[in-house]
Amino acid sequence: DGGITQSPKYLFRKEGQNVTLSCEQNLNHDAMYWYRQDPGQGLRLIYYSQIVNDFQKGDIAEGYSVSREKKESFPLTVTSAQKNPTAFYLCASSKGATIQETQYFGPGTRLLVL
Amino acid sequence: QKEVEQNSGPLSVPEGAIASLNCTYSDRGSQSFFWYRQYSGKSPELIMFIYSNGDKEDGRFTAQLNKASQYVSLLIRDSQPSDSATYLCAVNMIGNSGYALNFGKGTSLLVTP
Numbered sequence: 001d002g003g004i005t006q007s008p009k010y011l012f013r014k015e016g017q018n019v020t021l022s023c024e025q026n027l028n029h030d031a032m033y034w035y036r037q038d039p040g041q042g043l044r045l046i047y048y049s050q051i052v053n054d055f056q057k058g059d060i061a062e063g064y065s066v067s068r069e070k071k072e073s074f075p076l077t078v079t080s081a082q083k084n085p086t087a088f089y090l091c092a093s094s095k096g097a098t099i100q101e102t103q104y105f106g107p108g109t110r111l112l113v114l
Numbered sequence: 115q116k117e118v119e120q121n122s123g124p125l126s127v128p129e130g131a132i133a134s135l136n137c138t139y140s141d142r143g144s145q146s147f148f149w150y151r152q153y154s155g156k157s158p159e160l161i162m163f164i165y166s167n168g169d170k171e172d173g174r175f176t177a178q179l180n181k182a183s184q185y186v187s188l189l190i191r192d193s194q195p196s197d198s199a200t201y202l203c204a205v206n207m208i209g210n211s212g213y214a215l216n217f218g219k220g221t222s223l224l225v226t227p
Binding site: 044048100102104108 | 118122145146148150156157158159160163165202204206214215217218219220
């Protein structure tokens with residue numbers, strides 16, 4: 001099956017802890033994205049990557065870090081510097097990063113703070 | 115500030131009626147527009163996209179774009195209870211780091227039997 005997978009489905013973070021959210025795609029897409037969604041809010045862009053070994057900050061990158069060592073994978077780390085991490089995290093990918101490219105979403109990871 | 119605006123709703127329509135969802139955007143240079151459907155607790159799924167002024171039809175869905183008025187809408191004909199969801203409008207805008215999708219907060223649609 002082609003698609004985007006995210007794991008885990010639910011993740012719990014303790015104070016001062018870094019946690020990593022996984023995102024994998026087998027669509028052979030070049031571009032990958034991370035969004036955060038809070039209740040009743042739209043999606044806000046955290047980071048995106050157009051090619052391997054390159055990524056750019058989105059609107060709310062503070063407290064987050066990413067890597068793009070493989071085309072298929074774009075993990076997101078929520079660091080202890082992110083003071084309000086409780087949210088629904090969505091990974092997306094697109095074939096390219098041009099203005100007409102459609103983004104497709106994974107199932108999401110819900111992060112909760114203990 | 116580049117913005118995408120949607121009425122939060124809920125928009126309630128009876129089964130079989132036409133649901134009309136509206137979206138306005140601030141960046142006059144925007145070129146591509148997307149509608150996503152999001153069920154509660156799930157991730158967004160693409161319904162359709164539109165690039166040119168006018169109407170684009172796909173089954174029961176019609177997207178309408180008016181760039182002069184900076185307005186995009188989604189019509190759902192013969193609405194079904196399974197269409198009850200939040201509909202997100204997304205607009206591709208040029209930001210500080212290149213192209214990015216800007217999302218509205220979504221309109222909640224409730225189709226009543």
